[in-house]
Amino acid sequence: MCNKTSSLIKAVSLAAAMLPAIAAADELTIGARSELTMDPHFLWTGANTSYHVQIYGALLQLDAKAQVRPMLAESWRTVDDTTWEFKLREGVVFHDGTPFTAADVVATFKRLPNVPNAAGPLTGALVGIRDVVAVDDFTVHVLTNGPSPVVPHQVAQIPIIPSEIAESATTADFNTGKAAIGAGPFAIDTYVAGDRLELRRFDQFWGDKPEWERATFRFISDDSARVAAFLSGSVDMIDAVPPVDVSRLRETPEAIVHTGSSDRVIFLWMDHERDVTPFATDLDGKPLAKNPFKDSRVRRAINHAINRDVIVDRVMDKLAIPASQIVPPGFGGYDEAIDVPSYDPELAKSLLKEAGYPDGFGLTIHCPNDRYVNDGAVCQAVGQQLAQIGLKMIVEPMPRAVYFPMVTDHAGERSSLFLFGWGSSSGGEADLLWQGIHTFDKDKKLGTWNLGHYSNAEADALIEKALVTLDADERHRIEAGVIKTIMEDVAVVPLHYQTVNVATRKGLSYTVHADENTLITEVKKQP
């Protein structure tokens, strides 16, 4: 090994070895990639949900495997086809001492569509939910348009606030902290925009007393800066550890890396709909007369051209799992009988030849470079592998600010082949089926995220059937059936399932959550 490398490793290890042992203090500092939005109903993102569930709490919460568990509601059941009943926990108080009752839940849900200027209202989580009413002080009914099996997962996305605040507070009140009253295990002490969030333990929390009296989230969005902060001892733990740094951190004696499976699958969309697709060209650069992706042989060729193992090994540093379908194992609808498409470049080339492209064709692949783990690098690797079966590739990673408007503009140019990621925790199962595989249906609110414009009538019918099947096993069986069909049809090209990586100082244990939430309550001091 080169001298420079070994001395650098030694220096880093030595430095890391000087990380002080956990102080007896009950203070925790976390270096977090994402910052929160103070108004819990302003912007629905995974990062915000992660913060707000710890400050405000929700009716239900997701455990490490993204299964729903009681939180502010103790039990739940369906009363009839269009009604879910939630029995609320008694004796819960908010941070200001006021008691928690059904009125607070109703007022919260009423606020959701009425937050002025909300960029991403939480009503997006409530597909199929018609109304929320209080039956008595500790019972709430969620009324749906039709049978809706995913209501428990949906309500787990909604932070609950006191009714007085829901009725009168503005987003500005939340920003100053005045209205930041919740029923979660931690209360807000200080918030400095762009810098940090300081929380203190809520001693009247109904659940297990958290080990930490104070916790500070420091917002460090830059990957290297976050790792540097951890190595220099400024923070006790960091989330979203870049895969390339994981092995180095694992070699560091004073650090532990906690890895777990994520709910997110990374895959490629193709243009299934248009007769001429703009980014598939002949070798001179003119668009092909016929959209190659409409030929299933071309789609299968792409499937087999990709060496998922190498991507997982070299780009994701083994911190991903090659994917066979659109949900990770452990989620409803997952079918273990479906295999990861084999890496077979010769088969890919012959399929292309059969389809009429013996010399390949020109193709552009688009992807974000700041949204998913190593998305830019994955995109380039895919480009490399497709080039090796004869396609003349142009790789176009771009900031998500440019990428998402482009691929979601259903009337615009969009893309021909593009990268996407989907986390299934808000549905608890293969919700990509009705959000992204089903043909776009504005009235039924289905297929909003069907960006490739895939349309399979048989699959559509089965998906709609699954949506109203309340029995979980039956529903999952139907979903698995649909997934098998669409995977054979190569509706999307699955790449890999991500993992969640969190690093803590030695002496701390952490239970990783599949929905990628960073939870203080999961950080425990080891004896």
Next chain:
Amino acid sequence: MAQFVLQRAMHASVVLVVVSLLVFCGIYAIGNPVHVLIDPRSSQEVIDQAIRNLGLDRPLWEQYLLFLRNAMEGDLGNSYVHSRPALQVILERLPATLELIFVAMSIAVVAGIPLGLIAGSMGERLPGRALSNLSVLGFSLPTFWVGLTLILIFSIELRWLPSGGRGEVGALLGVRTSLATSDGWKHVLLPAVNLSLFPMALLMRLVRSGVIEQANMDYVRFARAKGLSSTRILIAYIFRNTLIPVVTVMGLVTGGLIAFSVVTESVFAWPGIGKLIVDSIRLLDRPVIVAYILIVVLVFTAINFATDVTYSIIDPRIRLGGANR
């Protein structure tokens, strides 16, 4: 004189309007920002609602006129991401950037001027030229590269200083600043050094060339003939005469540091407006981008204006706005 001031003020306003229009349209052309901010799991109806919330469904010219009217009243729109007035978001982060610039310029001045004087007094001799060439390094090194190296050495290997972020804020003379705490100083040191390299090098060269230029002047020769020591001449006379142009340029450079700090703030995760603008561009937070550009242009125009006026006051030989016919 008054006519000149009025003329310049008018020009400045035109600049502001033109720039705001250009930027506003440009950002709109990228696409619908809602799709960036909204969670993929939301339904189409929610997306439509969000578009209405942000006023993005009205025609472009209507959006712009609305913006102009509000701007006159000091309201530059609400940040999409931070759910607060864009102006407020910027002003909140401005102190951090100002702190950084203040410390960086102080370092640049304290190190740059003496070095420049030394380099200048050595003139064309080897040490002088060596120092001058060394100063080239100061603005040839890529800022982000230097920043990461500083972090690697001082933060990770030596563990003397934190690797990023801003320190604790205290009160100094009634002003809330992180320079009031020792923790604050520990945090600001590395990024300030990083940011100071460019102005330090510039200052060194300016002072040096100024000294060399002055050293050839008659009054210096007279002073030397009178028997004054070189050092005395240097400090008491030459230095003072180089000060005016140096101060003017430094004024402009300080303003430029506001933009220049973009890279340093990104590397050191310093919560100032530089990092804010980079993030806002990435997230298409239109109100913040427009407000930021307007403020920066305002500051620059003000500095330019002040410089021009100052120059004309100091040196009446420079005629205002006319050709030398």
Next chain:
Amino acid sequence: MNWKVVFREYSRDITSLLALAALSVALLLAIFASVIAVQDPYDLTALNLMDSRLPPGSIGENGLYHLLGTDDQGRDVASAILYGLRISIGVAVASGAIGIVLGTAVGILAAYLGGWADAVLMRIVDIQLSFPAILNAMILLAVFGTGLLNIIIALVAVQWAYYARTARSAALVELGREYVEAAKSLSFGPMRIMFRHILPNCLGPLLVIAAVELANAIALEASLSFLGTGLRVTEPSLGLLIANGYSLMLSGHYWLTIYPGLALLILVASANLIADGLRRAFISRSAVAVDHG
């Protein structure tokens, strides 16, 4: 402009000569990159993902000797630097050339025309200059998208105003001299006066600015790549190489950042030193003999 004297003055300082040599070597390397490099780093079929992140001195699966190691896509770093030099220098020279032509034309025109035209043109220049270069470029790229042509356009937009202002100042000085009055009284056309008489005497300061702007353009392109608004990712410039290597430096893969960084440093420093030398040479009295010819 007595060029022989200029060169003699320039060569007085050995550092200036070294800088000129360095930049010339860089230019040669850039021109002959495709011959010297062991691999075409922009050809996706030549890359092998299994060869990614090899340390300097390794031999890849296809037998290539990687003098400076490989990056995270399997690109040979030495080859990438050579091709990157091509982009950095090419972009800087192209934008500089266009900027000089555009800016000088505007500047001399403004000086010659005077009055309203001068005021308007200079106001535009002021607007341009009141804008910090990096923000200017970032916004332009955000609006028009990335890509080689757009980067060049953005860099031209950032630079031309400097040339315009310099050309105007120099031209103003010239216009006050007697020979111009003489030429005018001889009914020489304005174009002839501008190009044959004024322009050559502005060349000195313009050349100095050109060298400085060359350095700035290279550095600005690198910063833009670092902030994520640079060129095509599969054809990385030096700045993009450093940006990619940035995230890998903490895990010990230093070669991705150090070597492209050194290359960038040498490029920019050389250009700046050349500017220094030129400035010194042009100031020296014997060189500035006004050409009345």
